[in-house]
Amino acid sequence: MVCIIATIIISLKSPAFFSALNGQVLLEAISINILIALSQMVIIGVGQMNLSVGAIGGFAAISFAGMMEVWGISAPVAAGLAIAIGVLAGSLNGIFIVWTGVSAFVVTLATLAIFKGLNLAITEAQPFYNIPAEVGAFGNTTFFGPLPWILIPALTIVVCVNFMFNRMPLGRKLLAVGANSHAAKLSGINVSHVIIVAHCISGFLAATAGIALVARLQLGQPTIGDDWLIMSFAAPVIGGAILAGGHVSTVATVFGVIIVALITQGLVLFKVDPYLVQVVLGALILAAVGFNRWKDIQTAKTKPGMHSG
Amino acid sequence: MFKYVTTAALSAVLATAAMADGSKVGLVPGGPHPFFADWEPGGLAAQKDFGLEAGDFKVPQKWELNLQNDLLLSMVVQGYDAFVVHPGDPVGSAPTLNEIVGTGSPVVIASACLKDPSDVAFCIATEARDSAYRGTKKLIESMGDGPKKIVHFAGWLVEPNTQLRIEGVERAVAEHDSVEIFQVIADIDAPEPAEEKISAYMAAYGSETDGIITTGWVPTVVAANALRKDGSKRIKMVGIDHDPVVVQAIKDGYVVGSMLQNPYGQSYIAAFAADRLRSGCSVKDDAPFTAHPLTARFIDSGAPYLHAGNVEDRAAVDEAMTKELLSTFEETYLDC
Amino acid sequence: MFATSEKYREFGREGATDWLKRIALSNEFGLFALIVVAVLVFSSLASGFLSNFNLYLLGRIIAVNTMIGFSMMVVLVTGGLNLAVGAIGVCVAMTCGWLIEDIGLPWYIAIALAIVVGAGLGAINGLLVVWSGLHSFIITLATMSIFFGGMIFLTRAESFREMPGVFTDFSRLKFFGSVSAMLIPTCIVAVLLGILYRLTRTGKEMLAAGAQPAAAEQSGLRVKKLFVLCHVLSGAVAGCAGLMLLARNGAAIPAMAGNLGQDWLLIAFLGPVLGGAVLLGGYVSVLGAFLGATLVSVLSNGLLLIQVGEFWVQACLGLMLLLAVVLDKVRRLFVEN
Numbered sequence: 002m003v004c005i006i007a008t009i010i011i012s013l014k015s016p017a018f019f020s021a022l023n024g025q026v027l028l029e030a031i032s033i034n035i036l037i038a039l040s041q042m043v044i045i046g047v048g049q050m051n052l053s054v055g056a057i058g059g060f061a062a063i064s065f066a067g068m069m070e071v072w073g074i075s076a077p078v079a080a081g082l083a084i085a086i087g088v089l090a091g092s093l094n095g096i097f098i099v100w101t102g103v104s105a106f107v108v109t110l111a112t113l114a115i116f117k118g119l120n121l122a123i124t125e126a127q128p129f130y131n132i133p134a135e136v137g138a139f140g141n142t143t144f145f146g147p148l149p150w151i152l153i154p155a156l157t158i159v160v161c162v163n164f165m166f167n168r169m170p171l172g173r174k175l176l177a178v179g180a181n182s183h184a185a186k187l188s189g190i191n192v193s194h195v196i197i198v199a200h201c202i203s204g205f206l207a208a209t210a211g212i213a214l215v216a217r218l219q220l221g222q223p224t225i226g227d228d229w230l231i232m233s234f235a236a237p238v239i240g241g242a243i244l245a246g247g248h249v250s251t252v253a254t255v256f257g258v259i260i261v262a263l264i265t266q267g268l269v270l271f272k273v274d275p276y277l278v279q280v281v282l283g284a285l286i287l288a289a290v291g292f293n294r295w296k297d298i299q300t301a302k303t304k305p306g307m308h309s310g
Numbered sequence: 311m312f313k314y315v316t317t318a319a320l321s322a323v324l325a326t327a328a329m330a331d332g333s334k335v336g337l338v339p340g341g342p343h344p345f346f347a348d349w350e351p352g353g354l355a356a357q358k359d360f361g362l363e364a365g366d367f368k369v370p371q372k373w374e375l376n377l378q379n380d381l382l383l384s385m386v387v388q389g390y391d392a393f394v395v396h397p398g399d400p401v402g403s404a405p406t407l408n409e410i411v412g413t414g415s416p417v418v419i420a421s422a423c424l425k426d427p428s429d430v431a432f433c434i435a436t437e438a439r440d441s442a443y444r445g446t447k448k449l450i451e452s453m454g455d456g457p458k459k460i461v462h463f464a465g466w467l468v469e470p471n472t473q474l475r476i477e478g479v480e481r482a483v484a485e486h487d488s489v490e491i492f493q494v495i496a497d498i499d500a501p502e503p504a505e506e507k508i509s510a511y512m513a514a515y516g517s518e519t520d521g522i523i524t525t526g527w528v529p530t531v532v533a534a535n536a537l538r539k540d541g542s543k544r545i546k547m548v549g550i551d552h553d554p555v556v557v558q559a560i561k562d563g564y565v566v567g568s569m570l571q572n573p574y575g576q577s578y579i580a581a582f583a584a585d586r587l588r589s590g591c592s593v594k595d596d597a598p599f600t601a602h603p604l605t606a607r608f609i610d611s612g613a614p615y616l617h618a619g620n621v622e623d624r625a626a627v628d629e630a631m632t633k634e635l636l637s638t639f640e641e642t643y644l645d646c
Numbered sequence: 647m648f649a650t651s652e653k654y655r656e657f658g659r660e661g662a663t664d665w666l667k668r669i670a671l672s673n674e675f676g677l678f679a680l681i682v683v684a685v686l687v688f689s690s691l692a693s694g695f696l697s698n699f700n701l702y703l704l705g706r707i708i709a710v711n712t713m714i715g716f717s718m719m720v721v722l723v724t725g726g727l728n729l730a731v732g733a734i735g736v737c738v739a740m741t742c743g744w745l746i747e748d749i750g751l752p753w754y755i756a757i758a759l760a761i762v763v764g765a766g767l768g769a770i771n772g773l774l775v776v777w778s779g780l781h782s783f784i785i786t787l788a789t790m791s792i793f794f795g796g797m798i799f800l801t802r803a804e805s806f807r808e809m810p811g812v813f814t815d816f817s818r819l820k821f822f823g824s825v826s827a828m829l830i831p832t833c834i835v836a837v838l839l840g841i842l843y844r845l846t847r848t849g850k851e852m853l854a855a856g857a858q859p860a861a862a863e864q865s866g867l868r869v870k871k872l873f874v875l876c877h878v879l880s881g882a883v884a885g886c887a888g889l890m891l892l893a894r895n896g897a898a899i900p901a902m903a904g905n906l907g908q909d910w911l912l913i914a915f916l917g918p919v920l921g922g923a924v925l926l927g928g929y930v931s932v933l934g935a936f937l938g939a940t941l942v943s944v945l946s947n948g949l950l951l952i953q954v955g956e957f958w959v960q961a962c963l964g965l966m967l968l969l970a971v972v973l974d975k976v977r978r979l980f981v982e983n
Contacts, residue, residue: 023513030506103971107919110912111967118961121371125957126342130554141539214502219535220555222501223342231729231787231908238784269510275467275496276802279795279906287788290780342957371960374909375895375902376710383703384950387694401805402895402902405814425807466905467803497905 024147027262029140032155033213034258037229038236039162040206042254045237046166047199048179048246049105053094054207054233056116059226061087062211063120066129066221069136076136084208090116091204095197120223129221140216151213158209162202163251175199180247236261239290241297260289332363333585336390337420337577338382340398341373345421345527345551345573352577353394362585364390367577375399379406386413392584393417394577397424400604404428416587420580421573422471423604431593432607432643434580436571438471439603441550441613442478442525445569448615449521449548450486452566458520459492463508463533465499465526472496474603475525492519495529504532512536522547530568534559552616552624560621567617570624575632576611579639591646598642609643611635670981673922676974677937681944684966688948695951698824704947705826706817710890712832712939714910715917716839717884719935722918723856724873725927726782728880730771730790731914732907735888736900737797738764742889743806743898753810761885767793768881772874782877794906807897814896828890832936835886840932852876857928916942920970941970 037054044051065083068074074082090112097108143149166172177185178195186192207226214225239260240253264285268278337353339346350367357365368385370377375398382393383406392415397403404424407417411429419433449460462479465472476494483489495511498504508529512519522537522545524530530549534556537547549556549568559565587593593607602608612631614620620627640646669675688695714731721728742760745751751759771789775782819827842849855862855869856876863869887910891902903909919925920941921934945966949959 022516023510026509026513029509097968097971101971101975103975104919104925106915106925107971108968110916110919111964111971114960114964114967116964118371118958118964121342121957122955122961126369127344127347218501218505218532220501220531224500225502228500228502234783235787238781265506266510269495269507270514272493274799275464275494276799277795278497279791280799281795283788283791283793283795286791287774287785290784290788291778294778294780369957371957372909374904375899376891376909379894380703380707380947381950384700384947387697387700387703387951388692388953389694399805399895399899399901401807401897402899405817405894405896409818425805467798469901473803 022147023266025143025149027266028147028152029149029217030265031258031262032149032151033210033217034232034236034262035155035159035255036206036210036213037233038254038258039158039251040203040210041233042237042249042251043162043175043199043202043206044105045234046175046179046246046249047196048182049098049196049199050109050234051094051200051203052106052109052230053090053113053116054203055226055229056113056120057087057090057204057226058207058211058214058229059223060090060116060120060211061208062215062225063124063129063221063223065212066132066215067123069133070129070131070221076133080212083212084205087204087206087208087211088201089204091200091202091207092197094204095200098200099193099196117226124221124223126223128223132215132219132221136216137219140213140219151216154209154213158206159251159255162206166249166251171195171198176247176249178246179249232261235286239286239293241293261286264289332361333392333588334364334390335362335366335392335394335581335584336382336385337365337367337394337581338378338385339367339369339396339421340375340378341370343373343527344553345571346396348574349421349577352574353581356578356581356585360582360585362581365581366390370398373398375402378403382406382410386410386415391415392581392588394420394580394584395430396421400425416584418580418584418587420576421571423602423608425604426606428605431583431587432597432599432609433602433605434576434583434609434611436569436613437600437602437608437610438525439474439478439481441569441571442475442523443482444613444615445525445548445550445567446479446482446523448567448617449523449546450482450489452546452548453489453521456488458489459518460489460521460523461492461511461515461519462494463498463504463522463524463526463529464494464496465529467496469499472525479523479525489521498532499526499528501528501532504528508532508536512540516540516545519545521545524549527551527553531555534565537564538562557616557621557624560616560618563618567615570614570616570628572611572614572628572631574628575635578632579611579636582636583639583644586640586644586646591640591644594643594645597644609635667981671978673920673931673934674937676977677920677934677941679977680970680973681937681941684941684944684948688944688952692948692951692953695948700947700951701824702820702826704943705820705824706828706894707943707947708940709826709828709832710887710894711913711943712917712936713835713883713887713890714914715921715935715939716832716835716932717880717887718914719918719921719923719930719932720839720876720883721782721880722923722925723852723927723930724782724876725856725859725925726775726873727786727915727925728768728771728782728877728884729786729911730767730793730907731880731884731887732903732910733790733794733797734764734767734881734884734907735891735910736903736907737767737793737888738885739888739892739898739902740797740801740806740900742892743809744801746810747806747808753812757889760889761882764885764888765878765882768877768879768884769874771881772877775877776870776873790906790908798900801900803900805897805899807899809892809897813893817890817893817896828893831886831890835883836932836936843930843932848872848875853928853930913939913942942967 040054061083064086065079068079098105139150174190174195178192182192236257237254240257353365353367370381378398408429417430421435423433483491498507524533531553547565556568600608600610614627694700717731738760741763742756745756774785851867852872855867855872859869892898917939918935920938921931923930949962
């Protein structure tokens with residue numbers, strides 16, 4: 002709903018918004034941000050936080066670029082290994098959380114420092130430049146007009162994650178643990194196992210986002226992932242996820258990502274004073290969530306009325 | 311035990327300070343950034359050429375003023391006695407650097423400047439406003455006659471050089487009636503926001519734009535890639551610095567040119583000067599410093615313009631400038 | 647180490663051994679033990695670690711980090727968080743700079759007014775959270791952007807540097823050659839917060855409201871008002887931290903907490919959470935937050951001094967935090983048996 006209004010306002014003000022190229026740019030930004038947001042959403046689903054999504058994504062990104070540049074590994078193999086690193090990093094998070102019983106917040110804060118630290122130690126803050134042309138092409142070319150290729154993995158993953166949460170026992174287990182881990186345990190769910198799996202999925206998604214970003218930037222930048230954290234929370238929360246866990250929606254998260262992307266793009270198209278960009282961004286996020294909230298309250302009010310009538 | 315350790319540490323510090331030969335020079339940038347890749351060889355070369363005890367390049371893990379301050383002070387504890395610093399903030403770094411100068415270790419500022427007043431010796435850097443001005447002039451020249459629209463992609467707003475660069479671009483454009491600044495997009499000296507905003511801009515207004523001036527490292531790289539993707543070579547662009555992507559784009563003709571800053575030479579000469587200052591030299595009272603918006607003690611390391619004509623030998627351009635500056639440096643600026 | 651301590655906070659009629667056991671099991675004791683271990687290790691590895699100069703530096707770092715931790719802690723009580731602490735801190739410092747440089751107020755009045763501004767920004771957060779019923783995460787995420795952006799817009803990212811010497815003098819003041827004066831405001835705030843939560847009704851009501859908002863509401867507490875008050879407090883304390891950095895830097899600069907003030911977030915959470923604060927609300931430990939911030943400061947300072955290679959510092963810090971967590975678990979198992 003907010004998306005549609007935002008689209009209309011932006012396109013009224015700036016006809017360039019509907020150009021094919023613009024659509025492509027928007028889709029590219031959305032594709033990657035969806036992966037980041039989902040990576041966090043899975044963990045929000047089990048009622049935890051993963052502060053290390055950016056660090057895992059960045060570490061996978063530079064591993065991917067580094068393996069291709071330094072060892073000359075072909076792109077698909079490097080991507081596979083980088084994703085394996087992401088899953089491994091995620092499983093480390095999960096195992097530590099389960100084993101120590103310490104809050105995920107503290108553990109992922111520590112692993113954030115570790116993964117980011119390894120990233121800096123390997124790269125010494127210098128980017129990897131020699132990204133094979135086909136990788137760059139994957140991140141920057143399109144099919145059927147404005148549809149970027151990176152949309153395909155992103156869409157596939159969205160469908161899979163949605164399927165997992167709605168149709169598969171694993172998804173239901175995740176949410177059960179998030180809603181009430183004690184009750185989940187009593188009903189026979191292996192809570193430790195579920196938490197570790199959730200972190201593996203999160204690591205996988207973060208790594209995919211990192212690799213996609215390398216393809217798009219055509220650079221193995223060590224700073225990849227540094228500012229994912231806020232974005233990763235904002236989209237699911239705008240989309241209505243409850244931070245206490247147990248309730249997430251893949252579709253709503255996708256809309257959350259789209260809202261953020263539209264806002265960012267709108268700021269450029271409207272030529273907002275660079276010194277005011279931050280203010281407008283903040284105000285728009287408030288407006289978007291406020292509107293959603295208001296709508297929820299309205300529907301909550303009208304529902305009982307409909308039942309009685 | 312406590313007392314013993316303290317005395318031992320103090321005497322160790324005193325012992326190093328008393329040594330007359332080579333200084334232990336620490337080179338500290340504001341944070342990790344590809345720009346400083348040339349600082350490490352600069353420091354090592356200075357160590358070798360001038361017989362320093364050390365020419366160590368130490369990077370704060372993040373661009374964070376407090377991290378840099380903590381790192382600098384911990385290096386004083388470790389016995390470094392001369393510093394080459396790229397200040398994390400031209401104002402906020404001053405108290406810490408003054409404190410260091412207070413311990414008897416000279417501080418030379420490189421690749422940026424500290425705002426007066428401060429106790430540091432001087433700064434050796436590129437004048438950001440002038441460099442942006444000259445870059446914009448080159449861009450306007452390359453676009454030819456007729457009404458033109460240019461866009462300016464700039465770095466972090468919290469970094470004061472950004473303000474100077476915006477002014478520099480505005481000044482150059484003001485001198486040409488036919489040219490106007492279509493838009494300034496700032497706060498994009500990181501790959502993700504740069505990619506997002508520059509792509510969005512190109513998609514919306516690329517067709518109306520005739521020229522691009524970039525004054526930040528990352529925006530330059532991203533804009534150069536965007537022009538390569540576009541492929542038409544209709545939009546002219548002048549960038550900043552020497553990222554391989556930019557150098558290649560100049561070779562291939564997608565980018566007209568780039569304003570260099572010579573970080574190697576800046577760190578090399580600054581390390582030399584810091585060592586000389588520690589071993590008893592002082593800055594001349596009547597040294598011929600150049601004008602700078604922030605400080606009265608500014609040495610211009612030059613901002614060579616990299617273009618298709620000299621792109622093949624960028625290293626030679628830098629080296630020639632470094633040699634020239636060094637050959638007269640001691641007699642021009644120092645009293646020994 | 648972190649969530650379990652609340653179990654031990656009720657005073658019962660236990661024997662002396664139980665009492666000792668409770669102390670040995672507490673977070674505060676665990677943190678203290680870890681700090682002692684860290685200090686011993688670093689002082690044997692780096693000769694300068696216990697030098698007067700380094701102790702003075704360390705005191706300064708601990709003072710600021712603890713204050714930042716407190717500003718988050720007082721909101722953690724509500725079960726919420728405040729991502730805007732850094733933005734508020736910078737806004738307060740800039741306000742203080744503006745009042746002194748452009749308005750010409752004496753520094754003590756400027757400081758007081760600036761802290762009021764911080765409390766006001768905190769109040770905006772609190773009111774928005776309470777009115778909208780949205781999670782404080784999303785509200786403070788947005789206000790972080792608004793506060794910081796507003797500050798950048800109004801100041802054009804220009805620093806205020808004509809600060810009276812009293813600020814830098816204060817940040818350089820030391821006692822006995824090694825104790826930084828910056829610890830004074832931190833200690834005052836720590837004592838005040840301790841009194842608030844232990845001895846005053848408002849403080850106890852805050853904890854009760856944070857632990858179980860619904861139940862507290864039913865028993866007649868004005869939960870909303872209390873939550874707003876927590877955010878006001880957070881704004882004021884973040885302002886104090888901002889002013890301490892102002893003193894440290896001798897100028898009010900927009901960049902002192904990074905873009906959007908995000909640089910504070912890590913340390914803001916680390917201190918209180920290591921110190922045993924429960925993210926779901928209802929329990930905090932002032933001493934724990936102080937010790938947590940101290941542990942982190944000691945680790946990062948020590949790692950710099952033993953020259954692990956500055957790019958490895960972060961990885962080592964993360965590893966040591968994990969190690970701290972594991973050691974604490976071992977300690978707990980050991981004491982319990």
